[in-house]
Amino acid sequence: MHEWSLAIEIVKIAEKELKERNAKKVEEVFLEIGSLNNIVVEQLIDAFEIAKKGTLLDDAKLYVEEIEAVAFCNKCNKRSEIEPPFIFCPLCMGNDVKIEKGEELHLKKLTLEF
Amino acid sequence: MCEECGCGIPEESKKEATHKSEEVQLYRNLLEENEKEADENREHFFEHNVFAVNLMGSPGAGKTALLEAIAKKIGGNLKMAVIEGDLATERDAERMKNVGVEAVQIMTGSTCHLDAKSVHKALHKLDLENIELLFVENVGNLVCPALYDIGCHINGVVLSVTEGSDKVAKYPLIFRKSQFLALSKTDLIPYVDFNIEQPKKEAKLLRGDIKFFKLSSKTEEGVEEFIKYLLEKRKEVFE
Ligand SMILES: Nc1nc2c(ncn2[C@@H]2O[C@H](COP(=O)(O)OP(=O)(O)OP(=O)(O)O)[C@@H](O)[C@H]2O)c(=O)[nH]1
Ligand SMILES: [Mg+2]
Ligand SMILES: [Zn+2]
Ligand SMILES: [Zn+2]
Numbered sequence: 001m002h003e004w005s006l007a008i009e010i011v012k013i014a015e016k017e018l019k020e021r022n023a024k025k026v027e028e029v030f031l032e033i034g035s036l037n038n039i040v041v042e043q044l045i046d047a048f049e050i051a052k053k054g055t056l057l058d059d060a061k062l063y064v065e066e067i068e069a070v071a072f073c074n075k076c077n078k079r080s081e082i083e084p085p086f087i088f089c090p091l092c093m094g095n096d097v098k099i100e101k102g103e104e105l106h107l108k109k110l111t112l113e114f
Numbered sequence: 115m116c117e118e119c120g121c122g123i124p125e126e127s128k129k130e131a132t133h134k135s136e137e138v139q140l141y142r143n144l145l146e147e148n149e150k151e152a153d154e155n156r157e158h159f160f161e162h163n164v165f166a167v168n169l170m171g172s173p174g175a176g177k178t179a180l181l182e183a184i185a186k187k188i189g190g191n192l193k194m195a196v197i198e199g200d201l202a203t204e205r206d207a208e209r210m211k212n213v214g215v216e217a218v219q220i221m222t223g224s225t226c227h228l229d230a231k232s233v234h235k236a237l238h239k240l241d242l243e244n245i246e247l248l249f250v251e252n253v254g255n256l257v258c259p260a261l262y263d264i265g266c267h268i269n270g271v272v273l274s275v276t277e278g279s280d281k282v283a284k285y286p287l288i289f290r291k292s293q294f295l296a297l298s299k300t301d302l303i304p305y306v307d308f309n310i311e312q313p314k315k316e317a318k319l320l321r322g323d324i325k326f327f328k329l330s331s332k333t334e335e336g337v338e339e340f341i342k343y344l345l346e347k348r349k350e351v352f353e
Contacts, residue, residue, distance in 0.1 A: 002258045005227070009144045017138065027135055031144075037261070038287050085286030086319040095322040105144045105261075114134045 003039060006105070007047035013107055015056050023112035026060040034067045034104035035084050041066060069102025148262055151230035155237065155265030162242035165348035166250065168264055170288060171272035172281075173254030176298040178206045179331035180272060180340075181249055185213045187337055188247075192345075197236045197250045199228040206251060216240065227258035230265055247348065256281070260288035267351050268344075270294035272329075275302050279309040282316035289317050293347075294325040296340065301330040 014026050029048075033039050041064045048062045072079045073089035074096045080089060084102070088095045143149065159166050169177050181196055188194055195216040198206040207219035218236045220228060233250055240248075250266060252259040270292045273281060276299060282289050289295065295317045297310065310328070317324045325343060329336040 002227075002261050005225075005258055005261065006144055009147075012147075013140075013142060013144065017140065021138065023136075036287070036290070085283055086316070087290070087321070088319055095319065107140050107142050107144055109137055109139045109141075111135050111137050114136060 003043040003047045004051070006039070006044060007051035010048060010062070010107060011051050011055050011057055014060070014110055017110060018056055018112055021112060023114050025113050026057045026110055027113050028111035029057070029060055029062045030108045030110070031062065031064045032067055032104045032106040032108050033064055034069065034102040036069050036087075036099065036102040037105055038085075065108070067101055067104050070100045071097040071102075072100055073097045145261065145263075148230050151234055152263040152265035155230055155234055158234075158237055158242065159248075159265065159267065162245070163352055164242050164245050164248050165344070165351060166248045166266040166268075167344060168250050168252060168259075168266035168269040169272060170252045170256070170259045170269065170292070171254065171298075172256050172274075172277060175254065175272045175274045175277065176331055177251050177254070177272045178209055180296065180298060180329060180337075181210060181215075181251065182213050183331040183334060183337045184249075184341060185210065185215045187334070187341060193244055193246045195240055195245045195248050197233060197240075197248065199232070199251060199253045201226070201253065216245070222253055226253055226255045227262050228252050228264055229262045233264045247344065256285040256288050260285075260291050268293045268347055270296060272296045272298050273313060274299040275308040275310075276306055279307075279312040282313045282320065286320050289324070290320045292317075292321065292324060294327060294343070296327045296329050298329050298331065300328050300335055301333045 010029060014029055018026055044064060045062050052058055052060055069082045069084055070079055071082045073092060075094050076089055076091045078091060080091060087097060089097050171177050185194060196210045197218050197220060199220045199222060200206055201222050204219040207217040210217035218239045220232050220236050250264060271288055273295060314326050327336050327340050329340060
């Protein structure tokens, strides 16, 4: 469901960048999406294909890099990959952890045509 | 080579030569615009000493019923107001007005969540100087509201026992963003198979410090305790 909202945000940001830089159109969009956001990449791409219609992103291709979740455990003093959805340290099973990766919702770069 | 439609190789290479592409590194948060607006809401709340609560949950979880129950208990002791978010109708705002609470309705049309901007607009329709406790009842939805910070001091989910005890792990993001989980309609537990330990346990695994409440707007079970919690949080922010 929120894939649709995000697809619209992508189009909005990319169009703004394009206009600011006087480019003609957007060719490629690169995202970084953390696994803790529960985003289904295929659905995001499908939503993007619809959201881009009739915009300056009409021909743009979307690339999504998924980022695995990593947390630092304050008890073990170690960082580990965590398995969504639950957030706990796989070493001690405790939840005194700080999420370091996995929450990304980033538009990393654009390829613009001039 | 097909000359008629121009699909030939020479045409292609000519096309490429006239195009100039450039990579632009951005590294921007997709929701940055909303985050900026949320910061503005925070400023408004801070300026006027308004403690704001973002109340989320599925359609029909009992969010408005809980707010009605809270309003009845609070009476004139605290100045309360509500911003209601729904796709359509002013029904929820009307319900709050009927129990004597100032209420503003946001109609989102097709949007399944409130964003900071829509809340900001609604804030301008309220007399913030005269509000101590503000609830924002989000659009009934366990998915999208989790992504959109609206600038409230605390966020929480109302989850009714009729939805089933397995919902927390199925919609992890919204519970991870919530400081409290209010389990509602507990008066119905005898009629539905509901294992109260499961959501409690799963919510703790999503967020270690989440507060858990058992509430019934019908019998008023837990309503007073919930208000006490909100007032303590308010104190932490403003005193
Ligand atoms: N038995 C019982 N019914 C409840 C309770 N709380 C709410 N209900 C009923 O549940 C239904 C939905 O309640 P609402 O308060 O409208 O739910 P909501 O979460 O505000 O719904 P939306 O705003 O449409 O998403 C109504 O028919 C209420 O009467 C409760 O504590 N016990
Ligand atoms: Mg409601
Ligand atoms: Zn550990
Ligand atoms: Zn949404």
